[in-house]
Amino acid sequence: MPQKRSKFMSDKKLILVTNDDGFEAPGYRKLINLMRGLGDVIAVSSVEPMSAMSHAVTMKVPLRQRLVKEEIGFKEYLTNGTPVDNVKMGKHLFLDRFPDIVVSGINHGSNSAINVIYSGTVAAALEAAIDGIPAIGFSVNEYGRDINMSHTDDYILKITRKVLVEGLPEGVALNVNFPKFNGEPLKGIKVVKQAKATWRETYEERIDPYGQKYYWMGGVFLDGDGRPDTDEKAMLENYVAVVPVKIDFTAHELLDKLNFDD
Amino acid sequence: MPQKRSKFMSDKKLILVTNDDGFEAPGYRKLINLMRGLGDVIAVSSVEPMSAMSHAVTMKVPLRQRLVKEEIGFKEYLTNGTPVDNVKMGKHLFLDRFPDIVVSGINHGSNSAINVIYSGTVAAALEAAIDGIPAIGFSVNEYGRDINMSHTDDYILKITRKVLVEGLPEGVALNVNFPKFNGEPLKGIKVVKQAKATWRETYEERIDPYGQKYYWMGGVFLDGDGRPDTDEKAMLENYVAVVPVKIDFTAHELLDKLNFDD
Numbered sequence: 001m002p003q004k005r006s007k008f009m010s011d012k013k014l015i016l017v018t019n020d021d022g023f024e025a026p027g028y029r030k031l032i033n034l035m036r037g038l039g040d041v042i043a044v045s046s047v048e049p050m051s052a053m054s055h056a057v058t059m060k061v062p063l064r065q066r067l068v069k070e071e072i073g074f075k076e077y078l079t080n081g082t083p084v085d086n087v088k089m090g091k092h093l094f095l096d097r098f099p100d101i102v103v104s105g106i107n108h109g110s111n112s113a114i115n116v117i118y119s120g121t122v123a124a125a126l127e128a129a130i131d132g133i134p135a136i137g138f139s140v141n142e143y144g145r146d147i148n149m150s151h152t153d154d155y156i157l158k159i160t161r162k163v164l165v166e167g168l169p170e171g172v173a174l175n176v177n178f179p180k181f182n183g184e185p186l187k188g189i190k191v192v193k194q195a196k197a198t199w200r201e202t203y204e205e206r207i208d209p210y211g212q213k214y215y216w217m218g219g220v221f222l223d224g225d226g227r228p229d230t231d232e233k234a235m236l237e238n239y240v241a242v243v244p245v246k247i248d249f250t251a252h253e254l255l256d257k258l259n260f261d262d
Numbered sequence: 263m264p265q266k267r268s269k270f271m272s273d274k275k276l277i278l279v280t281n282d283d284g285f286e287a288p289g290y291r292k293l294i295n296l297m298r299g300l301g302d303v304i305a306v307s308s309v310e311p312m313s314a315m316s317h318a319v320t321m322k323v324p325l326r327q328r329l330v331k332e333e334i335g336f337k338e339y340l341t342n343g344t345p346v347d348n349v350k351m352g353k354h355l356f357l358d359r360f361p362d363i364v365v366s367g368i369n370h371g372s373n374s375a376i377n378v379i380y381s382g383t384v385a386a387a388l389e390a391a392i393d394g395i396p397a398i399g400f401s402v403n404e405y406g407r408d409i410n411m412s413h414t415d416d417y418i419l420k421i422t423r424k425v426l427v428e429g430l431p432e433g434v435a436l437n438v439n440f441p442k443f444n445g446e447p448l449k450g451i452k453v454v455k456q457a458k459a460t461w462r463e464t465y466e467e468r469i470d471p472y473g474q475k476y477y478w479m480g481g482v483f484l485d486g487d488g489r490p491d492t493d494e495k496a497m498l499e500n501y502v503a504v505v506p507v508k509i510d511f512t513a514h515e516l517l518d519k520l521n522f523d524d
Contacts, residue, residue: 054317054346055379060310062468062476084316088463088479114392116511117317126511130376130460159522171458172513189522194512196433198392201350206324214324217350229517244520245511249378249388250456251434254506255491260424260451 012073013039013164016090016099016128020083020107020120022049023076027106030149031138034156035103036074038164042094043076044086051109053082053120055127065089083120087127101164102128105138106149106156112141112177112231112241113197113223125173126247134163135173141180141235148181155186155240168244175243179235190239195230197223274335275301275426278352278361278390282345282369282382284311285338289368292411293400296418297365298336300426304356305338306348313371315344315382317389327351345382349389363426364390367400368411368418374403374439374493374503375459375485387435388509396425397435403442403497410443417448417502430506437505441497452501457492459485 015035019028023045035041044065058081069076077094079086087102104124111119121137128135138156140149159176168174175194179186199219208214223232231241277297281290285307297303306327320343331338339356341348349364366386373381383399390397400418402411421438430436437456441448461481470476485494493503 049322052319052321054315054319054385056316056318057314057380057479059314059479062470062478063465064474064476085479089465089477092463092465093477114509117388117509118319122511123316126379162522169513169516172516175511191517191520191522193514193517194510201354203325203351203354208324212326214326215351215355216324217319217321217347242520242522243511244513244516246513247376247379247511248456249384249437249505249507249509251431251506251508252455254431254434255453255455258453258504258506260421260453260504 013100014095015039015041016087016102017041017043018083018086018090018102018104018124019045020050020053020124022046023078025108026145027108027140027149031103031106031156034153038160039100040073042090042099044079044090044094046081046086047078050082050120052118054118055084055123056082058082058085063089065093083124084127087124091131098131098133101160102133102135103138103160106152107139108145108147109139109143110141110177111137111139111175112235113195114199116175116194116245122175122245125175126245129171129173130247132170134168136160136163136176137173138176140178151181151186152178155189159242171246172244175245177231177235177241179238182238184238187237187239189242190234191242191244192229192231192234193227194243195223195232196225197221197232275362276357277301277303278349278364279303279305280345280348280352280364280366280386281307282312282315282386284308285340287370288407289370289402289411293365293368296415300422301362302335304352304361306341306352306356308343308348309340312344312382314380316380317346317385318344320344320347325351327355345386346389349386353393360393360395363422364395364397365400365422368414369401370407370409371401371405372403372439373399373401373437374497375457376461378437378456378507384437384507387437388507391433391435392509394432396430398422398425398438399435400438402440413443413448414440417451421504433508434506437507439493439497439503441500444500446500449499449501451504452496453504453506454491454493454496455489456505457485457494458487459483459494
């Protein structure tokens with residue numbers, strides 16, 4: 001179905017943009033604008049925020065989608081899906097071929113360390129990587145809607161251009177985390193490991209107007225990783241932390257050690 | 263708060279059981295019954311099925327929980343949370359200490375190969391592993407409510423007993439997949455790798471009674487992994503497939519190769 005693309009697309013690079021904070025998030029609008037300088041853009045996001053949806057896909061309710069904007073070199077869809085749904089729908093419903101790259105974000109909040117497993121932003125990038133599509137997730141280590149992301153532009157363009165030109169090894173995506181803006185210029189890019197860290201959850205108990213208990217989850221982030229070359233350390237030193245990521249849960253170092261013989 | 267446990271618990275092993283198919287799923291009821299033979303059991307599951315919820319946690323709506331059964335050595339809670347929420351709530355709201363083990367399942371459907379990333383069953387086990395709690399996810403490679411799981415009992419007990427006695431390395435859980443029951447006895451246990459495989463998604467378009475389009479996602483599973491020692495291959499040969507799993511998305515082999523210098 002090559003006509004699907006030719007309707008609105010040039011022969012420029014084809015870029016799928018998504019996020020997990022909902023389509024109105026300033027980080028998402030910024031990423032779309034940056035990417036429109038690099039190629040033709042299909043933007044697919046959800047009406048509702050989808051933070052902490054991880055790699056969830058929608059199976060209990062039907063998926064809906066709506067084309068809300070169409071310009072030369074740009075189409076924007078809204079859905080009721082998760083970030084991973086949005087990548088899957090982008091590939092199969094809205095494009096006649098795989099995109100040249102999938103970029104996700106810019107997330108309001110860090111996806112470093114263990115946050116990678118809860119993150120919808122990184123899940124979207126990993127979902128693309130499963131199909132061999134180069135992909136990058138971008139996040140800033142500051143929460144809130146109106147955070148300063150001005151320090152990210154040049155690095156996002158530089159990293160995306162490099163991946164568009166050179167590609168990435170099959171199955172690999174980049175998880176890019178920016179430190180919170182502190183007024184100083186960033187020191188550069190560090191390629192680092194996912195830090196070993198955990199959340200110590202807390203549950204705040206409240207009583208609803210009908211007398212029933214309910215709970216909000218909160219938590220404290222605990223970085224217990226002493227290694228120097230982690231994403232957490234890189235951000236602390238005001239570097240952009242780039243972790244090459246892939247999906248292989250196998251603990252390979254144990255394959256020869258575990259056995260269940262009697 | 264040691265009195266919380268002493269109210270109903272002995273000094274037997276403390277086992278947290280959860281799943282992602284909802285509290286009524288036969289695989290979950292079976293796993294609870296098996297575990298009650300091994301120790302004191304806290305069962306925490308959701309009212310609604312939570313398949314394909316991956317590592318999602320609940321942040322947009324408050325969490326609710328209800329104690330629905332209490333016997334000597336057994337408590338059962340229902341929640342509106344995801345499998346990962348249920349492990350977190352189990353640890354922090356329903357227990358005075360970490361359990362000795364978390365077991366999840368028995369899932370109706372395989373969680374081998376790439377399914378591990380979509381699975382709520384394995385996510386629950388990995389969530390426990392993050393905190394250093396030995397954990398196992400159990401799944402059967404057959405879909406439907408009334409599948410035959412009679413071949414799983416002895417192996418579930420054997421594997422769980424071994425982990426209760428020997429523990430697991432910190433951060434590691436076991437992803438255990440049983441082949442579909444085929445009338446023959448299982449050949450034994452194989453410790454294997456997560457197979458490289460993908461889903462080729464399909465979207466079935468329908469029109470709702472109000473004239474609006476909607477979509478159901480389906481797909482075809484593609485195992486393109488030629489290696490002999492994968493979970494998919496083990497199940498094909500009628501072995502129980504055990505993959506030791508951990509959360510580290512870092513593509514370590516690329517750390518020295520990627521660079522963003524000008």
